[in-house]
Amino acid sequence: xxxxxxxxxxxxxxxxxxxxxxxxxxxxxxxxxxxxxxxxxxxxxxxxxxxxxxxxxxxxxxxxxxxxxxxxxxxxxxxxxxxx
Amino acid sequence: xxxxxxxxxxxxxxxxxxxxxxxxxxxxxxxxxxxxxxxxxxxxxxxxxxxxxxxxxxxxxxxxxxxxxxxxxxxxxxxxxxxxxxxxxxxxxxxxxxxxxxxxxxxxxxxxxxxxxxxxxxxxxxxxxxxxxxxxxxxxxxxxxxxx
Numbered sequence: 001x002x003x004x005x006x007x008x009x010x011x012x013x014x015x016x017x018x019x020x021x022x023x024x025x026x027x028x029x030x031x032x033x034x035x036x037x038x039x040x041x042x043x044x045x046x047x048x049x050x051x052x053x054x055x056x057x058x059x060x061x062x063x064x065x066x067x068x069x070x071x072x073x074x075x076x077x078x079x080x081x082x083x084x
Numbered sequence: 085x086x087x088x089x090x091x092x093x094x095x096x097x098x099x100x101x102x103x104x105x106x107x108x109x110x111x112x113x114x115x116x117x118x119x120x121x122x123x124x125x126x127x128x129x130x131x132x133x134x135x136x137x138x139x140x141x142x143x144x145x146x147x148x149x150x151x152x153x154x155x156x157x158x159x160x161x162x163x164x165x166x167x168x169x170x171x172x173x174x175x176x177x178x179x180x181x182x183x184x185x186x187x188x189x190x191x192x193x194x195x196x197x198x199x200x201x202x203x204x205x206x207x208x209x210x211x212x213x214x215x216x217x218x219x220x221x222x223x224x225x226x227x228x229x230x231x232x
Contacts, residue, residue: 009177009209016184018173018200021142022192025168036182079185 012049037078059083127169129224131162142197149229153207159200159215173200178212
């Protein structure tokens, strides 16, 4: 019996967007992006991938203060809001 | 004298009949409120289609469910109804991992189409994917597709 297990796919560089024929709701952010944490991620790594600069990790931390109590502790599967 | 009394009675009878006719007519006119309510229909999702590209109307051109590893994948969501609504496209891989989730707040005045797209510069892992569209927090449609 093989104990081979398929490595988890890495989706950290996925880019997304949206547009609509309908007008945006006044006062609401027209589009919000989220990212799902995978094993081995850190806020600085996510900031480097998604914001282009690892030092911008506090922006992600601030955008997710409700769900992140310790910026050094994020969990695989956790969904983070990514600021523009 | 008798003729005068008779004329007055006849006129009264005509007036009563005419008034009754008017009341009947008014009763058949639909209430303005119910007409207004049926016109203001809340937003609902009519269809979700996936494809490699979208036109200026945001509808996918050449929809399909099989894609190459470097393709950008579009999901086109057709809605009807009016008023503020939040659409979310939640993309997931076959192992349940969430690939991406994007939300958009719209206020359509009539039928509308909203597109969501994802791309991966380092190429998609092959396998089965799913895009689930939520309207105001509730699943309103989905599509599965393959990366080959």
